[in-house]
Amino acid sequence: MAQNNNQMDFQEKYLSRGQLIWRAFLKHKLGVGALVVLIVLYLMALFADFLSPYNPAEQSLRHTYSPPTKVYRTYKGQRTKPYVLPSMSYVDKITYERTYKEMLFPRRLVIEKADGTRMTYELGKDGVESFKFSVNRVESIKVNGQWYDVKKSPAITDYFLFNYNENVLNKGVSRFETTSAVAQEMFFKTYKDRFGLTSEYDVEAVAVTEILDSIVIKKDGKFEMIKGKVVDYDYKTYPIKWFIKSWTGKLLWLFPSKLHLFGVDNYDNNQFVKFYIMGADLFGRDVFSRIVFASRISLSIGLIGVFITIAFALVFGGISGYYGGLVDEAFMRFAEIIMSIPGFYLMIMLRAVLPLDLPSTQIYLLIVFILSFIGWAGTSRVIRGLVLSIREREFVEAAVAIGLSNWKVLTRHVLPNTTTYLIVNATLRIPGYILGEAGLSFLGLGIREPQASWGLMLAQAQDVYVITRASWLLIPGVFIFVTVLAFNFVGDALRDALDPRSLG
Structure with missing residues (x-):
């Protein structure tokens, strides 16, 4: 072998x-x-200056203890690039807790007038500068099975109408009913003498009705009042972008630069727009x-x-x-x-x-x-x-x-x-x-x-x-x-x- x-x-x-x-x-x-x-x-x-979307010493008391900003990927059911919405805070007068709510600033309105015709208004086009809304608000409470109107007050909500009530835009009338203990206690303290209430449980329910009364359009420096309702709208979104220019930092402690790795494109300098990926502190500074x-x-x-x-x-x-x-x-x-x-x-x-x-x-x-x-x-x-x-x-x-x-x-x-x-x-x-x-x-x-x-x-x-x-x-x-x-x-x-x- x-x-x-x-x-x-x-x-x-x-x-x-x-x-x-x-x-x-x-x-x-x-x-x-x-x-x-x-x-x-x-x-x-x-590279701290390059990575930071905001100046670490910049304060925004409108965003005290703001939670991490919510990032959206869809707009009206359609997939889109990441964006954020403006937000504002308020202190609840009952619980004294600070709450944040997102706001919708309209940029395009489709209004149906009383005669059935439709008009489209878009910010920045045809001289349109801004929108305003006049809303009648009716508050009612339910006592012994009957509803009583307790307050009727007109309120100019400007853009903030879009913050909490899209039903107004779609139907012209919106009614919210609640049986929450907080609402019952609030209305009990206000109207206990008027209705002879003995406890907050006598308030069986609370309702708030808002009726769209008029729409004010500022066009070419003049105000135009329109009767009707909003049947369609688009609101402003603020996209998140890479390599964006914002505040002036010093790259490597030497070179002044406004370029940063990421940030939100606040194209109209909206004071309510912030992108806090880790929230904000007591003074509204980006964590x-x-x-x-x-x-x-x-x-x-x-x-x-x-x-x-x-x-x-x-x-x-x-x-x-x-x-x-x-x-x-x-x-x-x-x-x-x-x-x-x-x-x-x-x-x-x-x-x-x-x-x-x-x-x-x-x-x-x-x-x-x-x-x-x-x-x-x-x-x-x-x-x-x-x-x-x-x-x-x-x-x-x-x-x-x-x-x-x-x-x-x-x-x-x-x-x-x-x-x-x-x-x-x-x-x-x-x-x-x-x-x-x-x-x-x-x-x-x-x-x-x-x-x-x-x-x-x-x-x-x-x-x-x-x-x-x-x-x-x-x-x-x-x-x-x-x-x-x-x-x-x-x-x-x-x-x-x-x-x-x-x-x-």
């Missing part, structure tokens, strides 16, 4: 240590996913825009704080471990004193001794200093232990033997070998600094208005009303949670990847 000997050529490939570490890191799926999340968050902070800008403070504090902490730890730990003696005793005893004080209380104490009326920029720098000061002691002790071990190795003895100074040996051969530990330590410490800033801001000792941080935004949401009625103000807490979790996952993945046993 003939045997075929197949000869296969194998090519050897040698990977550097960095490539081996990256290959091991990619095996950690949670770590890779967390790294992507962190990259997205830091890009969001870097999403404030979260994006707040990420600059919350995310940068962690990076800058860790950088300063590592610098302190390398100086104190490296010198202590390499020189030893009295220097080691002095540095390490000081570090132990810092470590003996609980970190959060030390942070509050350091912040409390500083003036409370400082600008946000100075407060930001102080918080970075405070967080760095309380974090370096523990890291310096670990660095000292690593240096004690590294200075006894052969390559360090060889460097000393060829005549290098102690400073060059320490900075070129000893401290660089602590890099692996410092990378892992940094990724695990950054979440602590982010939480530290959030804690200070939550207690009113951190970033102040008009600047924003995730902790400050969360502090403004510590109210029963917010928790029950405006829960979207708690979204910054979600960002803090996701960021801290992502850094921990990346730290775990780096720790595993830097383990020599995982390099293969």
Whole structure:
């Protein structure tokens, strides 16, 4: 039997240590996913002006605690591009709760006159400038099985008629009946003496009838009154667009730009039109825009704080471990004193001794200093232990033997070998600094208005009303949670990847 000997050529490939570490890191799926999340968050902070549809300091008291804006994809039953509608708020006089209702601003009317003829009016065409409606409103209550008219009042509703009553447009007459306890209580208090009512349950039902009386058209600067009813209409919609121009921001802190990633096209500057994808706060400011800008403070504090902490730890730990003696005793005893004080209380104490009326920029720098000061002691002790071990190795003895100074040996051969530990330590410490800033801001000792941080935004949401009625103000807490979790996952993945046993 003939045997075929197949000869296969194998090519050897040698990977550097960095490539081996990256290959091991990619095996950690949670770590890779967390790294992507962190990259997205830091890009969001870097391009905050471009991503924010509104100026984070812009207030709109018409939209206090406005919920996330509803996005529509259909118009009169037809599929269309995404758009939003104007909205306004009012405080219920019975429950004192703020309620938001969407408004329909007509742009085209088809009116049937008393003689049966139809006329079409459209804003901006044939000199038509605006519409107005005059409506008679009749309120009635049902007592002992009979209806009684209790109020007749004309009301000029302008565009707001379209807000709550489309039946008026279609039929000319609309009647709403309700047996809600709120309505019964309201009418009982008003008419109890007139009808001799003993309790709100004597009001069996409430009805509101609205009759379209007249339509006023402003055309070429003149007003024209028309008797009839609206049989068809189109209302204004405000489309959501990509790459839209609105408020002026600074791209990368340097270049003024009005271009933003997305926003609503408010083509007629309607003051009721807003696009809040995450709602609004007490002052009507866009929560999403404030979260994006707040990420600059919350995310940068962690990076800058860790950088300063590592610098302190390398100086104190490296010198202590390499020189030893009295220097080691002095540095390490000081570090132990810092470590003996609980970190959060030390942070509050350091912040409390500083003036409370400082600008946000100075407060930001102080918080970075405070967080760095309380974090370096523990890291310096670990660095000292690593240096004690590294200075006894052969390559360090060889460097000393060829005549290098102690400073060059320490900075070129000893401290660089602590890099692996410092990378892992940094990724695990950054979440602590982010939480530290959030804690200070939550207690009113951190970033102040008009600047924003995730902790400050969360502090403004510590109210029963917010928790029950405006829960979207708690979204910054979600960002803090996701960021801290992502850094921990990346730290775990780096720790595993830097383990020599995982390099293969």
